[in-house]
Amino acid sequence: MKKLINNLIQGLFLISSTVTTLTVLLIVFFLLREGISLFNESPLEGENILAVHSKNKVKTVSAEQIKNIFDRKITHWSEIGGSNDSIILFTSQDFDTYFDADELGSKFEHLPRKIDSLINSTPGIIAVFSKKYIPPHFRGKLVEVPDVSLSSFMSGREWFPTAHPAVQLGVLPLVLGTLWVSLIAILIALPIGLATSIYMAEVASIRMRNLLKPVIELLAGIPSVVYGFFGLIIIVPMIQDIFNLPVGETALAGSIVLAIMALPTIITVSEDALRNTPRAMKEASLALGANRWQTIRRVVIPYSISGISAAAILGIGRAIGETMAVLMVTGNAAIIPHTILQPVRTIPATIAAELGEAPNGGIHYKALFALGCILFVLTLIINLWVEYISRSRKNR
């Protein structure tokens, strides 16, 4: 009996210990399930199809071309391999301009026929309308729009998930925005963090350290919205003033806020690394006449360099995944940034800002899960990297 209870409890412990693994697997499963199904979707919204005149030589039009056509950046079929006709746009929003309401009948029963004759009489037309309006003996030609592909998703330079009539799902600006903001954050945070950790590990008195340690722990515990709020009311206007910008919500603002947020992590991890330098090594250096600063530079830092780099990578990982603070201060424009004084939009911020508006199960929803997959992979690589560094340190 007693043995049975012992075994039961041990079984309970065992099951608990697998929860984290299960969670990771479930996260992978759910992200992939929604994210991968994106790649069988047509970028045309709803049940729409794309039709042209029967003589038109163009066979496929990509989502990007559709956007340029409807933005009037492409105005002639010749630009995408067709005849010299200029392109005439027709979408379901144009029903009223082309047809009288009476002609269409009360239930739009005459609409298919009307569309058919319109397309047949207009050589330069490009028509986007719902599948259900395809006429029985259609004289026009349906043009293929390639499904969203992994390569177009990864290399696309435009992110307009609600664009009309074809959504633009290119993550390049978001990925670059994320990396850009995070890297600059680390460039700002690393020297400051390192200086502080050296100060705390090697210079500060015990009293000073006992004073600083809780403050740093407190900073680590402050929620990211509070940092975002602080950035919004202090750093954003400051940047706007200093650089004389129309808006202060920029990549730089995001980087500064992220740098402040990454500091506690960097300080704690690299201070631990610095402290692990064997006393004997430091004493040997001092005994040879090196002063304290030389000892730090030539013995302590080289000895703990792997710990310091782990701190830096960990900091980047935090920065890449950070959502709320970045969302609040970077301006969220989905463009590929050229300077740090432009607004950018990061992957987490995109998910946070758009998921609420994306209809459940739609292409936009799936695209956001695909973004989640990218984010997951990025942070997974970083985690494994840090794990690798710290395990090889342990083995040393």
Place this chain on the structure above:
Amino acid sequence: MDIPIAKLYRDWNSFSILGFIMYKGIGVISWEFISEMPKDGMTKGGIYPAIIGTFCLIGGSILFAFPIGVMSAIYINEYTKHGYFRSFIQLMTSNLAGIPSIVFGLFGMSLFVNQLGFGDSILAGSLTLGLLVLPIVIRTTEEALKAVDDNFRQASLALGATKLQTIQRVTLPIALPNILTGLILSIGRVSGETAPILFTVAAYFLPKLPSSIFDQVMALPYHLYVISTSGTNINDSRAMAYGTALVLILIVLILNLTASAVRRYLSKKNNIN
């Protein structure tokens, strides 16, 4: 020798954020502020429902994460030997810890809200947050157990105690101060997380208290986000935002102080040092 940059930075960093928000927020905090519903498009009134909502989420997620986390750490540290199983579990735990909070939000939405049909609810939000802090609970508990001198375990086993008796009567009581500290710090994490609750529980404006675990609630961090970025009158609700930010900081501050007090009290009681 002193390094001036470090000193300069230290003063700046620690005092500017904390100091600024305290300075601006202290005037806003009053009994009304923490005990009343928000009014007039969240420009007046209080943040009572957001405080209650945050407490609900803390309670729910800790109820879920704490037992599982502690049992998991006990299994890893006390029952497994060094080897593949242990390193695999530890690797997965640290991977889970590194997953960004917004990904937890996505996951919580698709599993708890949609797949399991909990809807936007305290239950879905608590489970999502619980999974988020689980690695923290596991890691701090593991550290706490590791810090228990092996001599104590051996002494207990040598007296004929079983493994479970040893854990229950010797290892856990000695590790308790550090385990509790970890628990308190994970409460801090839960109270401040926004991204995981965006799509699983948080309500924009809901001036009533929840009546079951399937209700939506307001939560402090989401409330701060809303009134500082997307409210209808951002300027009018600025004072409320300062107050909310200060309340969040105070929660973290109180938790940190409690954690160190608990650690000190219990280790004095055990007289370990």
Place this chain on the structure above:
Amino acid sequence: MTEIYPHKIESKDVNLYYGNFHALKGISLSVEKNTVCALIGPSGCGKSTFLRLFNRMNDLIDDIKIEGECLIDGKNIYSKEVKIDELRKRVGMVFQKPNPFPKSIFENVAYGLRVNGISHKTLIEERVERSLKQAALWDEVKDKLKKSAMQLSGGQQQRLCIARALAIEPSVVLMDEPASALDPISTSKIEELIYELKSQYTIIIVTHNMQQAGRVSDSTAFFYMGELIEYDLTKKLFTNPSDTRTQDYITGRFG
């Protein structure tokens, strides 16, 4: 070497491996009832490992392999029928460093009783008092039984650990360098105690200190590099060792 029957404790051709390291090489040794056996030898010779065979503390180590038989009262303690916690109740152990639990003095001694399911209050009180008296600690602590054990001095802590081991009424007591962390006065108290205890218990003690082995033990075993070099009555081994390595060690030429 004299054969005396019955042997309380016996090992028959025991081999022990840590991974690939052969730590104990074919050890056969027997200890008779109500005597003290000292295990001596240089660090890393396997004497502590050998000691820990008899309450199966080595089982806690990963990647270990044990061959041969260890017998207590003629029964192999590594056979499948033996329950490990039952065994450890019969075999008390005192560790190198005093390791009282961070509990009160009373609870430390009562611990072994409680985990073995004894909850009768007066019985526990009686046993605690008797054990503390046996460990020659009662007079020093009787007025502060509720105080934390961590407040005691090192020597008192070690005697408390002995009392803790005695409370569950073992028949064998294993001591792993019990006095190595203590000052000379505490050490002599522990040694007197060992001398007293042997009327009721069979004791194996690992020690670094040759004088101590000579003072407290009836028989002595000399270990070297995982082998049992020589085992004999203490008087004989210290005055007239038969192996030159034993001679070298006890005269201080190595170790």
